[in-house]
Amino acid sequence: xxPLSDALITAGADxxxxxxxxxxxxxxxxxxxxxxxxxxxxxNGKENETIIVSQMEAVRAARESPATVMTRAxxxxxxxxKTETDPLKATARMIAGQAGxxxxxxxxxxxxxxxALEEHCTVVVDSGTVLAMRAKKTGSxxxxxxxxxxxxxxxxxxxxxxxxxxxxxxxILYHDNKPLTSEQVxxxxxxxxxxxxxxxxxxxxSCGKDTAIPHMTGSGPLHADEPIIIDLFPVxxxxxxxxxxxxxxxxxxxxxxxxxxxxTLRDAKRLAISRTRAGVSGAxxxxxxxxxxxxxxxxxxxxxxxxxxxxxxxxxxxEMPTVGPAGKALETGNVITIEPGLYYPExxxxxxxxxxxxxxxGFTNFTKFSEDLVL
Numbered sequence: 001x002x003p004l005s006d007a008l009i010t011a012g013a014d015x016x017x018x019x020x021x022x023x024x025x026x027x028x029x030x031x032x033x034x035x036x037x038x039x040x041x042x043x044n045g046k047e048n049e050t051i052i053v054s055q056m057e058a059v060r061a062a063r064e065s066p067a068t069v070m071t072r073a074x075x076x077x078x079x080x081x082k083t084e085t086d087p088l089k090a091t092a093r094m095i096a097g098q099a100g101x102x103x104x105x106x107x108x109x110x111x112x113x114x115x116a117l118e119e120h121c122t123v124v125v126d127s128g129t130v131l132a133m134r135a136k137k138t139g140s141x142x143x144x145x146x147x148x149x150x151x152x153x154x155x156x157x158x159x160x161x162x163x164x165x166x167x168x169x170x171x172i173l174y175h176d177n178k179p180l181t182s183e184q185v186x187x188x189x190x191x192x193x194x195x196x197x198x199x200x201x202x203x204x205x206s207c208g209k210d211t212a213i214p215h216m217t218g219s220g221p222l223h224a225d226e227p228i229i230i231d232l233f234p235v236x237x238x239x240x241x242x243x244x245x246x247x248x249x250x251x252x253x254x255x256x257x258x259x260x261x262x263x264t265l266r267d268a269k270r271l272a273i274s275r276t277r278a279g280v281s282g283a284x285x286x287x288x289x290x291x292x293x294x295x296x297x298x299x300x301x302x303x304x305x306x307x308x309x310x311x312x313x314x315x316x317x318x319e320m321p322t323v324g325p326a327g328k329a330l331e332t333g334n335v336i337t338i339e340p341g342l343y344y345p346e347x348x349x350x351x352x353x354x355x356x357x358x359x360x361x362g363f364t365n366f367t368k369f370s371e372d373l374v375l
Contacts, residue, residue: 005046007129014100016043016126021090021114025315026106026130028240033065040075040091041067042099052094070098086286092116092265106130128320135312135320136333141241142357145335146312148198148236148243149355149366155192156245156369159185159230163251163374166223173251182207182218185230193234204231204246211248211349214307214341224252226346227262233317244337245367246353250375261342262350262373264296268340269352272309276338276363281356282327285309289340298342310337313355334358 004016018041022028031041031051040052049067052075062069072078077094092113095103102122105114106129121217122251137145166173169253173180184206193200206218208226222228231246248262268289275285286309290300298304309325313335320332321327330336339353354367 003129003133004043007126011124012105013102013104013124016104017095017099018106019110029315030066031067031135032184033061040095044078070300085241090113096120114256116212130322134314137335144239144241146366148241151198152232152234152243152245153369155189158192159189162188166251171224173222173224179221189232197238198234198236200234204229209348212343212345227258229351240315242313244313244317244355246339246351248350249375250373256343257347265340265342265350265352266371268292269338273336273363278332278358278360279328279329282321282323283325286324303344304342306343310339312336330358332360334360
């Protein structure tokens with residue numbers, strides 16, 4: 001029996017219901033239908049999923065989605081609107097007409113719609129069944145994510161080449177006789193991604209002391225002899241799947257502190273990867289890196305190693321499973337990152353990040369990219 005049917009039995013519910021656009025990763029995962037407008041998806045027992053869309057979208061939905069397609073007219077919405085002028089309450093009545101007396105909804109279901117539904121049926125909140133389903137990737141998904149990672153590495157390589165080939169004038173990197181900026185490097189990577197059917201937002205190209213702030217996106221001229229963190233996490237437009245990788249580089253001569261931090265960081269990443277396999281918990285992997293850093297004189301509190309060791313990646317760049325203090329046992333088919341980092345405001349920061357699939361015997365690393373610090 002499939003997990004959603006099991007969840008219905010456990011909850012004592014008649015129907016599982018979602019209401020969202022395909023920007024919601026659970027909705028895209030279940031329906032494989034891509035649209036910016038919210039629509040209804042429901043599942044009764046062992047039956048296949050059914051989606052309710054506008055008449056305008058019905059033909060396209062039938063082509064793209066494995067679900068049964070129903071129009072809003074077929075679901076009775078026009079008739080409901082003759083007596084119920086509130087669109088939210090009308091939608092609730094439409095859903096209730098298909099769903100039975102007790103419905104199961106995902107944790108992120110719209111609150112106002114749930115309240116409107118409670119006038120017609122009992123609403124039970126699911127614990128995250130679809131999220132757990134998404135955490136275990138199929139062979140097809142893994143092949144897709146490998147492809148997206150290859151594209152990501154191509155874009156990263158373009159950025160590294162720009163920095164490597166830059167000229168140094170008074171401590172500033174120059175390209176084409178102009179200061180080379182975080183914005184230029186980011187734009188160059190995004191152009192490469194677009195050429196390959198991918199896109200990215202919030203890409204990090206930070207430099208100097210800004211690298212001590214893990215998610216500082218960076219701005220302005222890049223400096224010689226300072227750490228530059230590049231963190232790129234694009235999505236493939238067609239499949240909706242993400243990749244994720246980070247590299248730290250220095251054009252010139254890094255300080256002794258940065259060099260020592262980086263060597264320790266690189267070894268910590270390799271240690272974590274060597275211990276990754278199905279059955280090992282994300283918490284244990286994280287603690288192993290915490291212990292390794294501590295043994296080499298680095299903190300794991302408000303300075304030093306200040307975040308999880310990694311996270312799941314798929315239709316969201318951050319999804320289950322967790323590779324941190326709350327991490328449970330990893331399973332074959334999980335796609336995760338391993339990304340230790342060290343951050344000290346007075347020195348700067350360093351981070352490395354690979355992505356790969358958990359297997360019964362280890363970790364299939366999708367990332368085949370240089371870890372050289374000095375360019």
